[in-house]
Each structure stands twice: as structure tokens, then as C-alpha cells.
Amino acid sequence: MPLENKRLSEISKRIENDDEKAFREIFDLFYFDLLAFSRPIVADEQAAEDVVENVFLRLWQNRKTLGNINNLSAYLYTATKYASINYLKARKNTCDVAIEELDDRSLYNFSTPESSMIGKENVLSIERAINQLPPKSKLVFYLVKEKGLNCREVAKILNTSVRTVETQLYHSLKKIASLLEESQVIQPRRSTR
Structure with missing residues (x-):
């Protein structure tokens, strides 16, 4: 536990x-x-x-x-x-x-103890990347990564399948990483070919 x-x-x-x-x-x-x-x-x-x-x-x-x-x-x-x-x-x-169908009237707060150790500019870049996610993807990311719920629990809350939650989380993380690479917050991933 x-x-x-x-x-x-x-x-x-x-x-x-x-x-x-x-x-x-x-x-x-x-x-x-x-x-x-x-x-x-x-x-x-x-x-x-x-x-x-x-x-x-x-x-x-x-x-x-x-x-x-x-x-x-x-x-x-x-x-x-x-x-x-x-x-x-x-x-x-x-x-x-x-x-x-819900619109994005509220932005979730993604500040964590770790964020206080990251440069303010990088934190803003990360928050911008997260806020560019579609509302449902942002909610999935928030519940899994910020609140520590597992994909099964999030699926139950959102009345969707576990696979859908896993897929949304995967795509969200991929999009965030891509946006952070573009803004040079993280180094581009090397191709393994």
C-alpha cells in the first residue's frame, strides 16, 4: 500500500x-x-x-x-x-x-514540492504544456500524476475504460514531452534506430 x-x-x-x-x-x-x-x-x-x-x-x-x-x-x-x-x-x-462536453473553465494547479526546486521559467513552461492538453486529458493527467490515483480508479471516476485512461495518459505525456523539447526545457530524445 x-x-x-x-x-x-x-x-x-x-x-x-x-x-x-x-x-x-x-x-x-x-x-x-x-x-x-x-x-x-x-x-x-x-x-x-x-x-x-x-x-x-x-x-x-x-x-x-x-x-x-x-x-x-x-x-x-x-x-x-x-x-x-x-x-x-x-x-x-x-x-x-x-x-x-465540459469546457475548461478552471485550470488545475500543478505545483508540487519538486516544482519549487525547478527554475521558475521551466515551471511555467511545464504548466503551459500541461494546460495545452484537451480538458479530459488534462483531468486524467491531474488525477493520475498529481493526485496519485491509479488508472483503474480514474476510469471509474470518469466512467470510461482503463485502456482509454492509459491511452490518454500516454498521449498526454508524449505531448508534454514534445512541447518541453520544443521550448528546450528538456533535451530531445535520441532515436534508437
Whole structure:
């Protein structure tokens, strides 16, 4: 079990035992990421905040069943996705929402501890390369590379096949590498012929 999943599992157990401090840890860890995830679906900042807060409210209300959840991160993203879609359905804005149809109203934050060690100019080049990806590819990249979900979990969240997620991730990484080569952030790959 990866360290992050082990840590989340330990925090989940504490929440199951009514530990409000542990719940606050989960809230602080995921709130802004889930907000960024919900925002392009509901297309409204306040609605996204309401959706995410309701997801956390339901998490606390159902805390005694947290032991049944294998991956809290995947669970929270899935719950946020469905809560966002249910918000839209309740507002009669749509009957069915496909991730492909969402516009790119929000840019995901791709800063990591490693990015603080990379030159500012290179970080901007990397962020530009990531932001040039199509919205669904960017979301797949974000969930896999930034949030640490595996392709199976991302496929479940996005209602698509694991192979589709793997293919999108492969093409995204290839495109990012190509853009970074063009901007001379990384050295061109040598041909193996």
C-alpha cells in the first residue's frame, strides 16, 4: 500500500472513531482539489463550494462506514463527480453530463514540492504544456500524476475504460514531452534506430 493510501487509511480509522481533528485533516487535504474538480462541471463557484461541502458533510455523517472504503481519495472524487452532476440535474440544466462536453473553465494547479526546486521559467513552461492538453486529458493527467490515483480508479471516476485512461495518459505525456523539447526545457530524445 503506497504511503499516501496508508496515511489516508489511518486518518479514516480516526474519523470512524469520531475524531474531528482527523476529519479536518481530510478536509484540508482535499477541499481545494475537489473544488477545482467540481467547478468546471457545475460552472459556478458558489455551487461548487456547496457541492464539496455537502460531500464532506455526508462523509462525516457516514463516518462509521469509512472502513468499507478502500481508497478515500478515489471515493471523494467519485462522490464529488456525482454530487456535481446531481446538482445540475436538480437545477434542470442537464439530464446527462459527459466529461467530454465540459469546457475548461478552471485550470488545475500543478505545483508540487519538486516544482519549487525547478527554475521558475521551466515551471511555467511545464504548466503551459500541461494546460495545452484537451480538458479530459488534462483531468486524467491531474488525477493520475498529481493526485496519485491509479488508472483503474480514474476510469471509474470518469466512467470510461482503463485502456482509454492509459491511452490518454500516454498521449498526454508524449505531448508534454514534445512541447518541453520544443521550448528546450528538456533535451530531445535520441532515436534508437
